[in-house]
Amino acid sequence: MATLSITSGNLMVSIMFLIGLLMPTLQIAGVQSIGVCYGNNGDNLPSAQEVIDLYKSRNIGGMRLYYANQAALQALRGSTIQVILGVHNERLQEFAANPSTVNSWVQTNVRNYPDVKFRYIAIGNEVIPGGLAQYVLPAMQNIRSALVSAGLQDQIKVSTSVSTGVLGISFPPSHGSFSNEALTYLRPIVQFLVSNGSPLLANVYPYFSYVNNLNSISLPYALFTSPSTVVTDDQFQYQNLFDAIMDAVYAALEKVGGPNVVIVVSESGWPSAGGTAATSDNARTYNANLIGHVARGTPRRSGRAIDTYVFAMFNENQKQPPGVEQNFGLFYPNKQPVYPISFP
Template sequence: MAKSYCLHQSPPAIAEMLLLLISAFCLLMADASIGVCYGTLGDNLPSAPQVIALCNKYNINRLRLYNPNQAILKALKGNLSISVIVGVPNEELPGIARNPSTAKSWVRNNILNYANVNFRYIAVGNEISPSSNLAPYVVPSMENIHSAISAARLGYRIKVSTSLSMEILARSYPPSTSVFKSEILSSFIIPIVNFLVKNQSPLLLSVYPYFAFSSNTKDISLAYALFTSPSTVVKDGNYEYQNLFDAMVDATHAALEKTGGTNVEIVVSESGWPSAGGTATTLENARIYNSNLIKHVEKGTPRRPGKPVETYVFDLIDENQKSPELEKHWGLFLPNQQPKYPMTFDKNTMNDSIIS
């Protein structure tokens, strides 16, 4: 379809104007700390417009997309109340790392062409293992995407990062002793940290107390993992931990502090609890974890008290094409758009009674 532009402006100029207007609007919006991951590996999922309507209905105003799904981005057009993390798929990193023009094309096709979508972060790669053959491409891809975003005069608003898992830590207990694995420090971690510091970008981190608990039920109590422990479980110098989520986030803070990343913010880009398929995977445990997570992150962590932890719950809707079985049951909603259990995303009315 042919496009027309007013005032003799070029398409990029129009995009920049729209994004500047979005930025001004977003500064006026209340800042909530909770979002939801929107995965699409299912053959029975509702349409993108239905999902966005579902988010609006339940006051979900932050979404993480794992790729620039065109149908979802079209459904988000003009919906400035929802901010978006959009992912650069892992397999695209080599081409983007090698060729800045490929990065510019990616930004043009997936960001500038959706100028009235409220983009927040670009996640360059998802949980790429430091030992993977893709690892050398992570930072060069981040740099080229950032350069393309900056050239479009959006670097002040859309931050570029990558999403990592906690496999990057050599140890995490007690949190203050945490360090990154020495064998990946110079080749992988320090370049990422230096990029984040230079560009004032956050580290996107997957934090799953469920997996820590299920792999070590002897030493980790269910209450500690579910935020239901009645008292301190781990005392770490001046810091006291009553839940595993805080301990995991602060372990990463401690490791960052030892590598020049003291001021790097952590955004928990995935966290959740499955309702079936594994150890302690019940609807009730999923409800308890996710509802407590939503309430808790507003308080910060012992190392960062009072500073909300921006967090994305995994997953929005059950994805029946994932494997193994455990991976199919992380959704807050069923594919028919019915909630699995009561929950609210409104921090002003957090009484676990909104979604029902």
């Protein structure tokens, strides 16, 4: 996950789980997917079967897998959990160059699991801009071709997951645009998304924008608790930072021919320990308010529910650097909640 300032654009959001203490009767009308990211950067995490059982018992309807974890895929068989399946960053060059490797991967990890509800395949995570960015589009094209061969192109959409580091301008939201470095890769990727009816996956983290701009961003604005409008931008009014970040990305998409590309929040969350404003109360407040808010959309896309995946299922003790990165979990490795939560 990227740690970016608001001026360079910090993006990343995810969630869709209810926090019973704060919003016990919340209805998530119209949201297509409510999920939680399942990371594995820990040496004390439960088995994959225990994890999937926990998802089921907590009524969590979506999961982001960062790679083709065979144990997790086996445990997902026959469940109703909708899955974002990732391709590791280190495999991008191989996937871009070798369609046969991609076909084999799709056979092994997708076609062999007809009873797993795959929704998206994410080609890389936060690699644009950067040294691996050149491989993203050809890898996406090869995955798409493999899905077409399998007759799965309408069922499973291909995308990539970006941070808000792709934004060169993020404020005001209507001025949102991709940086020149990112635009080289994103312009043709957006056209791929348009052509295939795929969303852009974005990791949206108001937390990092807040901690990197303490003098200009208030905590209530970041936590969805501001009592009134904070930013007015043309006809749009912003009462929370999440909306401002999202609409900056929407504005950037519009500028490169993607006005109808939908954003799926592939990560979002708030740490409960380890750094500035990282408390259980703040994490609970953010996620509870996020859950209720994404059902309504943003000022620029009002009424359009946002598929959202909260980061993350567990506190992961091997994430680097130590501190907040290890404390985004909804659960401890012993499967006990970090704070009281419930799911719709």
